[in-house]
Amino acid sequence: MKILVPIAKVPDTTSKIAFIDNNTKFNADGVTFIMNPTDEWYALVRAIELKEKQGGEVVVIHVGGADADQIIRKALAIGADKAVRVDADPTDAYFVAVQIAEHAKTENYDLIITGKETIDYNSFEITGMLAELLDMPAVALVSKLEVENGVATLKRDVEGGTETVEVKLPLVVGAEKDLALARIPNMKGIMSARTKPLAVVPATGADKLTNIVSYALPVKAKECKYVSPDNVGELVRLLHEEAKVI
Amino acid sequence: MAVLSFVEVADGKIKKASVEAAYYGSKVAESLGTDSIALVIGEAGADVLAALGQVGVKKVVQANNAKFNSFDSKVYTKIVAEAVAQSGATVVVLSFNNNGKLLAPRLSVKLKAGYVPGAVELPVFNGNTAIVKKNVFSGKASAQYQVATDVKVISVNPNSLAPVKGAGVAEVMQVIPTTVTDADFGVVVKSVDKITGTVPLTEAELVVSAGRGLKGPENWGMIEELAKEMGAATACSRPVSDVDWRPHHEHVGQTGLTIRPNLYIAVGISGAIQHLAGVNGSKVIVVINTDPEAPFFKAADYGIVGDAFQVVPALIQEYKKFKAAH
Ligand SMILES: Cc1cc2nc3c(=O)[nH]c(=O)nc-3n(C[C@H](O)[C@H](O)[C@H](O)COP(=O)(O)OP(=O)(O)OC[C@H]3O[C@@H](n4cnc5c(N)ncnc54)[C@H](O)[C@@H]3O)c2cc1C
Numbered sequence: 179m180k181i182l183v184p185i186a187k188v189p190d191t192t193s194k195i196a197f198i199d200n201n202t203k204f205n206a207d208g209v210t211f212i213m214n215p216t217d218e219w220y221a222l223v224r225a226i227e228l229k230e231k232q233g234g235e236v237v238v239i240h241v242g243g244a245d246a247d248q249i250i251r252k253a254l255a256i257g258a259d260k261a262v263r264v265d266a267d268p269t270d271a272y273f274v275a276v277q278i279a280e281h282a283k284t285e286n287y288d289l290i291i292t293g294k295e296t297i298d299y300n301s302f303e304i305t306g307m308l309a310e311l312l313d314m315p316a317v318a319l320v321s322k323l324e325v326e327n328g329v330a331t332l333k334r335d336v337e338g339g340t341e342t343v344e345v346k347l348p349l350v351v352g353a354e355k356d357l358a359l360a361r362i363p364n365m366k367g368i369m370s371a372r373t374k375p376l377a378v379v380p381a382t383g384a385d386k387l388t389n390i391v392s393y394a395l396p397v398k399a400k401e402c403k404y405v406s407p408d409n410v411g412e413l414v415r416l417l418h419e420e421a422k423v424i
Numbered sequence: 425m426a427v428l429s430f431v432e433v434a435d436g437k438i439k440k441a442s443v444e445a446a447y448y449g450s451k452v453a454e455s456l457g458t459d460s461i462a463l464v465i466g467e468a469g470a471d472v473l474a475a476l477g478q479v480g481v482k483k484v485v486q487a488n489n490a491k492f493n494s495f496d497s498k499v500y501t502k503i504v505a506e507a508v509a510q511s512g513a514t515v516v517v518l519s520f521n522n523n524g525k526l527l528a529p530r531l532s533v534k535l536k537a538g539y540v541p542g543a544v545e546l547p548v549f550n551g552n553t554a555i556v557k558k559n560v561f562s563g564k565a566s567a568q569y570q571v572a573t574d575v576k577v578i579s580v581n582p583n584s585l586a587p588v589k590g591a592g593v594a595e596v597m598q599v600i601p602t603t604v605t606d607a608d609f610g611v612v613v614k615s616v617d618k619i620t621g622t623v624p625l626t627e628a629e630l631v632v633s634a635g636r637g638l639k640g641p642e643n644w645g646m647i648e649e650l651a652k653e654m655g656a657a658t659a660c661s662r663p664v665s666d667v668d669w670r671p672h673h674e675h676v677g678q679t680g681l682t683i684r685p686n687l688y689i690a691v692g693i694s695g696a697i698q699h700l701a702g703v704n705g706s707k708v709i710v711v712i713n714t715d716p717e718a719p720f721f722k723a724a725d726y727g728i729v730g731d732a733f734q735v736v737p738a739l740i741q742e743y744k745k746f747k748a749a750h
């Protein structure tokens with residue numbers, strides 16, 4: 179089985195969020211970048227588990243600059259077999275999806291497993307866009323994935339529960355927590371990652387359909403109003419009369 | 425020209441998130457001086473659909489074939505795209521809910537339309553260009569997206585906009601033509617496992633949540649009681665679901681669900697940044713914690729520094745009194 183795992187690079191969750199150039203650019207100064215958590219913990223590890231059971235190959239792909247090579251090496255250390263980096267600035271989701279789709283079209287993958295939305299832009303765009311560009315079925319928010327005889331059985335989140343579905347491969351899957359148990363790269367993995375192939379390829383020309391014109395931080399920090407533990411009735415009154423939420 | 429909103433029906437009712445999407449669509453239509461049309465895929469009662477008029481929908485078109493009852497993103501994309509072509513819609517509105525998160529980006533590709541995921545405000549138009557605000561960095565900042573394509577796709581963040589209901593009745597048109605064939609279907613639903621008897625967390629307007637401060641699973645009775653009294657859903661912090669004090673589907677935060685209820689009551693939760701990532705879009709946050717230095721108070725609207733085992737039972741009593749009086 180051939181599996182492609184697109185991985186994104188995001189600021190570490192504890193990063194300070196600030197903007198520069200008149201609030202048009204994220205301030206990356208002093209920010210540590212990591213692999214998007216759901217990509218690393220769930221999408222990638224489930225892909226590796228399936229390969230370990232059934233044979234085949236796991237390829238990771240990233241659209242971005244050379245500063246991402248570190249997270250790509252980490253994916254190889256965790257157990258991916260090879261990597262592709264499309265050398266371009268990943269500014270627009272459609273542009274990124276086209277790059278990944280162009281690669282996928284040349285390789286006949288059985289499965290493409292993305293993460294959930296990235297923790298910076300919270301967009302949830304690439305999974306659906308890829309599926310449409312490749313004219314494949316897709317299932318997102320997947321917490322269970324088994325493959326047998328060319329058919330995938332998946333559990334996906336629906337409002338207020340889960341649904342179990344069956345889909346023939348090839349297929350695009352969007353991972354969600356519980357899909358796999360996160361793995362930490364071991365010494366052997368880290369050593370072998372250095373020699374695994376990482377191909378850097380140029381971008382395909384593609385339109386950008388959206389453009390971020392500015393960013394803003396919340397206007398003011400919240401001011402907490404304290405209520406005495408001996409006067410809980412006051413909280414109920416405030417929630418009703420002031421906040422108007424009950 | 426028209427604005428088309430995609431509306432989902434579950435258990436014979438329009439999903440709350442879809443009512444919001446339809447309302448958003450009507451508001452956009454109003455600002456563009458055009459009609460608000462809603463599309464429903466799958467079987468649904470005509471009276472339920474006509475009620476979309478209350479949020480400004482003029483006309484409801486329906487692909488009401490039982491074959492379309494379960495969600496298949498590829499099939500749905502084809503149907504919505506056909507409805508866009510038939511209605512001449514220039515703006516397509518969906519909810520940024522579970523299905524919308526797959527359907528909207530697919531549609532964006534199919535229509536070559538710029539897409540804004542999870543809008544939190546109505547768009548501002550300047551000629552053919554729309555500027556739409558969305559939250560980024562898990563609600564720690566916002567961004568203005570610019571879209572200038574002829575057709576625009578917008579998904580609406582749940583609980584961002586409270587629909588104002590009027591007395592309108594929408595005209596319900598049965599069955600729109602579609603070219604979907606059996607070959608388009610790929611996803612076969614084998615079983616559905618709904619958590620019954622409780623409010624789904626992502627749809628809930630009120631949420632009562634608790635963390636490690638509760639000491640053990642045996643102490644959740646009061647949390648459930650408070651939630652039941654209020655008609656709220658229950659949630660928890662990650663360590664609590666990790667050790668199985670609570671089921672996994674209740675876990676909110678960076679690695680769990682992202683929710684945006686009107687009211688989030690956090691009991692015995694410290695307010696770690698990864699937890700806040702899932703809840704700081706809530707309209708009003710109440711924090712109950714023994715530690716006055718707990719970081720959660722910085723994100724709270726109302727706080728009680730106190731012991732959950734005293735405050736929560738008192739809150740249940742006070743809420744009962746309130747309910748009896750209102
Ligand atoms: C990469 C990553 C991802 C993560 N993702 C998530 C996530 O999605 N969701 C999540 O929740 N966490 C997540 N975490 C964990 C997070 O960092 C915190 O460890 C966790 O949220 C803490 O849970 P807690 O507040 O229940 O427990 P604690 O931090 O132990 O806090 C318990 C609180 O209860 C208070 N308390 C104690 N006794 C009482 C009492 N009698 N009455 C009232 N208050 C009392 C204490 O003062 C304390 O503030 C993640 C961590 C990492 C590193």
Ligand SMILES: Nc1ncnc2c1ncn2[C@@H]1O[C@H](COP(=O)(O)O)[C@@H](O)[C@H]1O
Binds near residue numbers: 183
């Ligand atoms: N620049 C990128 N390169 C490769 N994959 C990406 C990139 N950005 C996002 N992805 C993938 O798409 C998923 C969803 O991201 P998004 O749609 O941007 O929220 C991520 O979890 C990744 O699997």
